[in-house]
Amino acid sequence: MEASKEVLLNIKNLHKNFGDRGVLKGIDLVLHKGEVLVILGPSGCGKSTLLRCVNGLEKTNQGDIIFQGKSIYDKDIKMREIRQKIGMVFQSYDLFAHMTVIENILLGPMKSQKREKEEVLALARMLLEKVGLGDRENSYPRELSGGQKQRVAIVRSLCMNPDIILFDEVTAALDPEMVREVLEVILNLAKQGMTMMIVTHEMNFAKSVADRIIFMDEGVIVEESSPTEFFENPKTERAKQFLNKFEY
Amino acid sequence: MQSLGPKVIIDNLPLLLDGLGNTLLIAFISMIISIATGFLFGILRTSKNKLLKLITDIYLEAFRIVPIMVWLFIMYFFVPRALGISVSGEFAAITIFVMWGTAEMGDIVRGALESLPKSQLEAGLSVGLSRSQLFIYIQLPQAIKRIVPGAISLSTRMIKTTSLVVLIGVIDIIKRGQQVIERTKEAFWIYGFLFVVFFIICYPLSISSKKLEEKWAN
Numbered sequence: 001m002e003a004s005k006e007v008l009l010n011i012k013n014l015h016k017n018f019g020d021r022g023v024l025k026g027i028d029l030v031l032h033k034g035e036v037l038v039i040l041g042p043s044g045c046g047k048s049t050l051l052r053c054v055n056g057l058e059k060t061n062q063g064d065i066i067f068q069g070k071s072i073y074d075k076d077i078k079m080r081e082i083r084q085k086i087g088m089v090f091q092s093y094d095l096f097a098h099m100t101v102i103e104n105i106l107l108g109p110m111k112s113q114k115r116e117k118e119e120v121l122a123l124a125r126m127l128l129e130k131v132g133l134g135d136r137e138n139s140y141p142r143e144l145s146g147g148q149k150q151r152v153a154i155v156r157s158l159c160m161n162p163d164i165i166l167f168d169e170v171t172a173a174l175d176p177e178m179v180r181e182v183l184e185v186i187l188n189l190a191k192q193g194m195t196m197m198i199v200t201h202e203m204n205f206a207k208s209v210a211d212r213i214i215f216m217d218e219g220v221i222v223e224e225s226s227p228t229e230f231f232e233n234p235k236t237e238r239a240k241q242f243l244n245k246f247e248y
Numbered sequence: 249m250q251s252l253g254p255k256v257i258i259d260n261l262p263l264l265l266d267g268l269g270n271t272l273l274i275a276f277i278s279m280i281i282s283i284a285t286g287f288l289f290g291i292l293r294t295s296k297n298k299l300l301k302l303i304t305d306i307y308l309e310a311f312r313i314v315p316i317m318v319w320l321f322i323m324y325f326f327v328p329r330a331l332g333i334s335v336s337g338e339f340a341a342i343t344i345f346v347m348w349g350t351a352e353m354g355d356i357v358r359g360a361l362e363s364l365p366k367s368q369l370e371a372g373l374s375v376g377l378s379r380s381q382l383f384i385y386i387q388l389p390q391a392i393k394r395i396v397p398g399a400i401s402l403s404t405r406m407i408k409t410t411s412l413v414v415l416i417g418v419i420d421i422i423k424r425g426q427q428v429i430e431r432t433k434e435a436f437w438i439y440g441f442l443f444v445v446f447f448i449i450c451y452p453l454s455i456s457s458k459k460l461e462e463k464w465a466n
Contacts, residue, residue, distance in 0.1 A: 057370055084376035094371035098389045107385060108375025153371075160375060 006033040008164060008195055009054065014063035016049055023049045025219040026063070031164070034193045038206045038227075041216035042242060047199045050216070051166045054197065055088045068163070084113055087157035087165040091172050093149040095141040095156070101128070102137040105156045113160065120159060127155045131185050147178030154185055165189070167198040171205075183209075203246050207231050215239045256434040257441045260424075264438075267424030268445060274338065274418070275407045278345035282406075283399060285346065286353020293358040304354070311351040317412050319344045324416040337418035345406060352402050360394035361387055393464040400457035404450040421445065 009031040016024040023046045031037055039047045052058040054065060056072060056079045065072045072082050095104050102124060109120040128134050131151040141149055150170055157165055167186065171179045183205045189196065190209050200206055206213065206227065213230040215223040215238075223230065223239050234240050252259070293304045311319070324340040335343075364387060372386045414423045425438045432438075 055374055057373065080373075080376045080378055083374055088370075088374040090367060090371060090374075092365075092367050094365075094367045096368065096371070096386055096390075108377065111381055111385065112376035112378070156375065 007031070008033045008035075008068060010066040011050075011054070012064045012066065014050070014053060014065065015061045016046070016053060016058060017061050022219050024053070024060070027219075027221060029214070029221070031195065031197065033163075033195055036190045036194075036196045036198065036209055036211045037214060038198045038200060038210035038212070039214045039216060040200070040203075040206060040230075040242070041222075045216045046219045047216050048168050051088070051168050051197060051199055054164075055083060055086055055166060057088075080112065084108075084160055085163045087160055087162035089150070089153050089157050089165065089167050089170050091169040093141075093146070093153045093173075095149055095152055097141055100138050100140055101133070101144075101152050104141070104152060105159050108156065108160050124155065124159050127158055128152075130188075131155055132181070145178060146174045147181045150174065150178075150182045151185055154182070154189075158189075164195045164197065167196060167200070169199050169201065171200065171202060203231070203243075215242065217242075252432060252434055252437075254437055256428065256432050256437050260428045260432075260438075263428065264421060264424050264441065267419060267421035270338075270418065271407070271410045271413075271420040271422075272449075274341050274345065274413060274420070275403065275410050278342050278349055279399075279403045279406055281342075281346045282349025282353045282402075285350040287357055289350050289354030290357025290361065293354055294361050308351045308355055311348045316344065316348060316409055317415060319348065320412055320416050337413060337416040340416055341410070341413040341418055345409070349402065349406060352405075353399060356395055356398035356402065357391070360391035360398070363394060364390055393460075397457045397461040397464075400453050400460070404453045404457075407450060407453075408446065 007030055009029075011027055011029040011031075014024050014027040014029075015022065027046075027050060029037075029050075039050065041047050049058055053060050054067075060073075067082060067086065070077060072079070095101075096107070099107065102121070105124045105128075106117070106120055109115045110117060125134065125137065128137055131154065133148060133151055133155075136144065136148065136152075141152075144152065154165075154170075170186075171182050174182065179202065183202065186196070186198070187205075187209055198206075198209065208227075210227045213223075213225055213227050214221055215230065215234075215236075217238050223234065223236050225235065230239065231243065234243060257264070289304065292300060293308075295301060320340060323344045324335065324337060327340075328335050368386060368390070369382055372382045377385065410420060411422050413420055414426075421442065425442050429435050429438050
């Protein structure tokens with residue numbers, strides 16, 4: 001789906017240090033509504049930290065993040081209200097272990113958004129059905145495979161009706177045979193026009209899902225281009241080296 | 249003098265049970281209060297504030313390092329004299345047991361809260377929950393499975409430690425037993441009785457604590 005020109009997220013000169021070490025050293029980034037942005041780069045390049053900053057899970061040292069026209073650091077803005085609009089899916093799934101699948105999904109919409117149970121329940125069941133887990137709503141996380149847990153985590157995030165979803169290496173902890181079932185769910189979301197920022201190490205997936213690729217190294221954006229351009233004709237030496245490591 | 253045998257227990261049962269009531273009452277009241285105060289103390293102990301952490305650390309260690317008997321003496325003899333008041337043995341005992349219970353219960357609560365992976369909290373934050381909602385819906389329900397076994401085992405320790413209150417003049421089951429022994433010289437049967445009584449009270453607690461821990465381990 002073609003991305004519109006409406007700017008949803010604007011990251012300006014973002015800096016983040018862990019102690020003395022700079023993890024993000026001036027990130028500038030614009031995300032349009034309906035756009036799928038894939039962030040690639042070697043381990044420790046700061047790509048996960050960047051996602052975490054967008055969701056306010058990391059404090060930043062300098063710069064600004066403008067979401068829907070307002071800085072998320074503005075005094076009048078409540079972080080928990082931002083987080084209701086910016087969903088996040090984690091590498092370790094992090095379903096709440098003491099709750100069933102459906103309880104996991106309903107918690108946010110009912111407790112933080114105060115929505116009606118019937119409405120959320122109908123939406124949750126519809127989405128579970130879509131990801132092939134319609135029969136598992138009363139299962140506990142420990143009874144599910146990694147791939148199933150991650151699909152539930154995606155539904156949990158979707159049920160908040162977010163404007164953006166952040167995916168932080170969501171297949172990195174999965175057995176290889178379960179990667180596809182999760183990636184297909186994300187591909188379908190892309191087709192429906194969901195705005196997404198995706199950090200991944202799955203190159204083929206990146207190629208097919210991305211509208212735009214960002215390649216990061218050592219806390220800066222080294223290269224920004226379309227997927228075809230990036231994978232067939234990377235501009236920088238560092239990107240070439242990075243891509244070479246994925247070929248055998 | 250001819251030995252009375254086990255009959256000495258039956259003859260003195262009302263007296264002994266009266267002492268037992270006192271023992272259990274002190275342990276029970278102390279434990280109930282300690283659960284409430286221990287929760288607060290435990291939550292304080294998870295704070296990132298270094299000063300608060302230091303103070304609560306010192307408080308906990310004070311009860312781990314200094315024998316409870318010394319604390320009982322301080323509360324029964326020293327504090328009243330310093331303040332010019334008088335306190336009953338029961339009051340001093342419950343006060344010290346609550347202070348000790350708060351420290352130990354607090355450490356159990358802290359351990360349980362901190363054992364939860366940080367990412368569980370982040371997942372909660374990412375669906376827009378507030379701090380207090382995180383605590384109620386995510387942290388507490390998961391921590392409780394670690395807290396209950398620890399609390400039960402603390403209560404058995406507390407029941408056993410009540411045997412020290414005899415030293416500050418509280419008439420508990422030990423004191424009653426000693427009185428009977430002085431009168432009848434039936435140490436074997438009376439101490440045997442005390443052994444069985446403590447076993448009957450503490451063993452089921454100890455077993456249930458272990459069973460719950462195993463059951464909730466995964």
